Amino acid sequence: MTFPLAANRDLTYEVEQFFYRESQMLDDRRFRDWLALTTPDIDYRMPTQYDVGPREQARLPMTLHHLEEDRESLERRIIRLLSGRAWTDEPFMHVRRLLSNIVVVAADEDEVHTRCCFTVYRSKPTTGPETFVGRRDDVLVHGGDLGFLVRKRVITLDQSVVHYGTIPELL
Numbered sequence: 001m002t003f004p005l006a007a008n009r010d011l012t013y014e015v016e017q018f019f020y021r022e023s024q025m026l027d028d029r030r031f032r033d034w035l036a037l038t039t040p041d042i043d044y045r046m047p048t049q050y051d052v053g054p055r056e057q058a059r060l061p062m063t064l065h066h067l068e069e070d071r072e073s074l075e076r077r078i079i080r081l082l083s084g085r086a087w088t089d090e091p092f093m094h095v096r097r098l099l100s101n102i103v104v105v106a107a108d109e110d111e112v113h114t115r116c117c118f119t120v121y122r123s124k125p126t127t128g129p130e131t132f133v134g135r136r137d138d139v140l141v142h143g144g145d146l147g148f149l150v151r152k153r154v155i156t157l158d159q160s161v162v163h164y165g166t167i168p169e170l171l
Helices: 005-027 031-035 054-059 071-083
Strands: 038-047 065-069 094-107 111-124 128-142 148-157
Touching: 005 031, 005 094, 005 111, 005 148, 031 071, 038 071, 065 071
Parallel strands: 038 148
Antiparallel strands: 038 065, 094 111, 111 128, 128 148
C-alpha cells in the first residue's frame, strides 16, 4: 500500500524509535522485556545462505534455518540465557546491535512491513570479538508499550558459514 510522504515519514520515525529501543533492551540483556514486544504467534527465523548462482539455487533442497523459533521456543531460550547455563554466553559477552537503512516497505491499518540492515558486534574474553552483518525483514502490528509488536522476523546473515554456538542470541 502506498501512503503520503508525510505519513511515511511519521511512520518510519515511529518504527525507527521502536527498533532502537528494542535493540537497547537486547543489549542490556532485558530479554523478558524484549519478549513482551512480540506477538503470541511470532515467527522468528534465520534461514541459511548459499553461495551459489541463481540456477544452482533453484536445485537446492528446501531452505534450512539456523534459527526457526516460535513464542514457546523463544521463552525457553530466554530462560536458558538468564539461568547462567548458556555455554555460549559464559563468560558474559558485551554486545552492541546497530541498525541502519530502516525502511517501511508496506503498511496498512493492521501491519507494517519493514526492512533494515544490522551489525551485531560482541566481545567475549575467551574468544575475542565477533561481528555479524545482515538484513532483517519484519512484520509489525500496532500494540504494546512502545507502539508495535513483532509478528514476524526473518534474519538474513551476509555470511554463509556460521559456526553453531556463535550465532548471536536474539538478533
